[in-house]
Amino acid sequence: MAPTPPLAPTPPFDEREQPASKPTEQEPTPPMPKPTPGAQKKGGRWTLLSLAAGGLVVAAGLGLFAARQANLAAALQENLDAANTQARIAELEAAAAQRVADGLRGGARVLTATDVQPLDLNGQPVAPDARGRLFWSATEGGLLTATGLPPVPPGRVYQLWLIPDASPLSAAILSADAEGRVMAAVTPPEGVTGPVPAAVTLEPAGGAATPGGEVYLLGRP
Structure with a gap:
């Protein structure tokens, strides 16, 4: 019998031919929808309306604050005027009382004078x-x-x-x-x-x- 030829050595697993893998195909990103001119106008209008409404709220708040400050100032001025009036009345009453007292003292001197x-x-x-x-x-x-x-x-x-x-x-x-x-x-x-x-x-x-x-x-x- 003829001798059996030796078997070729088996290459390592890492060196074995691997079937070529196909590159992964990325799905194309769908394009962003473009806003229509009507939508752009509508969005801009709402933005302006929001800004206007915010301005009105701020203006109303400032007006209310100013009105309250004016009322407070008027009340303080009224109280100050009343206090000044009361002080003036007290001053006049004190002056009148002083005149009466002076008159009484003067009258007493006249009435008690030896030559009256x-x-x-x-x-x-x-x-x-x-x-x-x-x-x-x-x-x-x-x-x-x-x-x-x-x-x-x-x-x-x-x-x-x-x-x-x-x-x-x-x-x-x-x-x-x-x-x-x-x-x-x-x-x-x-x-x-x-x-x-x-x-x-x-x-x-x-x-x-x-x-x-x-x-x-x-x-x-």
């Missing part, structure tokens, strides 16, 4: 129930008290006159209360050193240089 002399003033036909008294002191001045004077008409005042001779001299502008009562300090005009005839007349507001109104009270030493 009273002069009675009687009501005249326009005020028959009125009564007055002028206290006179050469060292402390004068003090007039009166009751029963009629209410003063608007734009008019009572005025006290001292009459040392034929020329009456203004001695005081008088303020009567609701009951027709008067208490006023009197500074004697220059040259008047003792009790002289006196009269109370009704004159224009601010007083007159010479008496021209009706006589309400009149007295003579």
Whole structure:
């Protein structure tokens, strides 16, 4: 028998021929759809509307804030005005009280002066129930008290006159209360050193240089 030819060696597995693999084909990416002109216009319109609406909301918020701030400022100003008014009223009341106190102190000095002399003033036909008294002191001045004077008409005042001779001299502008009562300090005009005839007349507001109104009270030493 003929000898069997030797078998060819088997190549390693890694060196064996592998069937060629086909390259993987990638599927083409579908194209993005192009927006239609109508869709573009619609989207732009909605964007503008959204911006406009947002602007309106912001404007409304700012307007509300401004209105609240204005109301707050007005309320603060009103409170400040009220406080200033109250302070002014308190100031006027304090000044009036001070004048009354000064008048009382001055009146007390006149009434307690050792040289005080009273002069009675009687009501005249326009005020028959009125009564007055002028206290006179050469060292402390004068003090007039009166009751029963009629209410003063608007734009008019009572005025006290001292009459040392034929020329009456203004001695005081008088303020009567609701009951027709008067208490006023009197500074004697220059040259008047003792009790002289006196009269109370009704004159224009601010007083007159010479008496021209009706006589309400009149007295003579």
